[in-house]
Amino acid sequence: PMMNADIVTGVSMCLLFVAFFSGWGSFASWFNTLGLFRLPTHLTMGFGTLLIAHITFNIPYVILSVGPKLRQMDRNLVDAAMDLGCTWMQAFWKVIIPEIKPGIVSGALTAFTMSIDDFVISYFTAGSSSSTLAMTIYGMTKKKVTPEINAISTLLFVTVLVLLAVINIREARQERKLAAEQRR
Incomplete structure (x- = not known):
């Protein structure tokens, strides 16, 4: 997302969803003959595709925020916490998370800002049933x-x-x- 244009990402995600949905019907029909449980045979673009697209293009921003904090963290902290009686999960919640919290907050704020701002990817992946703030504002400005x-x-x-x-x-x-x- 940082290197290629939003239009490339938007059109690519749109084509991916269209290709997936075209093959989904036959797979769902076959799966429904097994009788385990019923899958819908027709999928459309909507909130789910919009959410997947936003998660996909925001992951690199979060990785670039959290990654340096993980590399900066002393690896012996987890071992020290476990030597003092923590389980691995306790060490994760009480040592690792507080150490990388600034990166998590920074990544979350960046991802939120990019999602609020993004119009092009949302336009191509939302379908007709969903809309973001950017799409709503764009729709309002068409007339006056x-x-x-x-x-x-x-x-x-x-x-x-x-x-x-x-x-x-x-x-x-x-x-x-x-x-x-x-x-x-």
């Missing part, structure tokens, strides 16, 4: 700019502004707290 579009834009702008202010205030408080502790 209405007050609803202005309201949505204002809400998005204010939300981003508030989030940036909260983050900056929080970082400033942490820096002041750290400076006060260092003076003691």
Whole structure:
């Protein structure tokens, strides 16, 4: 997703889903003759294909955020936790996750931002039953700019502004707290 254009990803995913759905009917019919349980014989593009497409194109962004945190982490921490009596799962939740949490949060925010922003991939993979915010705004602007579009834009702008202010205030408080502790 970082190297190729959104249009290439969108059309490729659309063609993949169309090819899969065309072969699905015969497979589902064959499977239904086995009598285990019934599969639907007709699939259409909708929320499921939209979700799969967004997960697919956001995975590299998350990997690029979490990967460096995993490489940066001391491998002996898990062994130390297990030597102190943790099971592997406890070590995972109490040692690994807190160590890579900044990468997880960064990757989640990047993926969320990319999903909210993406129009092209959503347009090709959503079908007629689903819509994202970008697709809704695009549909609203086809005729003319209405007050609803202005309201949505204002809400998005204010939300981003508030989030940036909260983050900056929080970082400033942490820096002041750290400076006060260092003076003691």
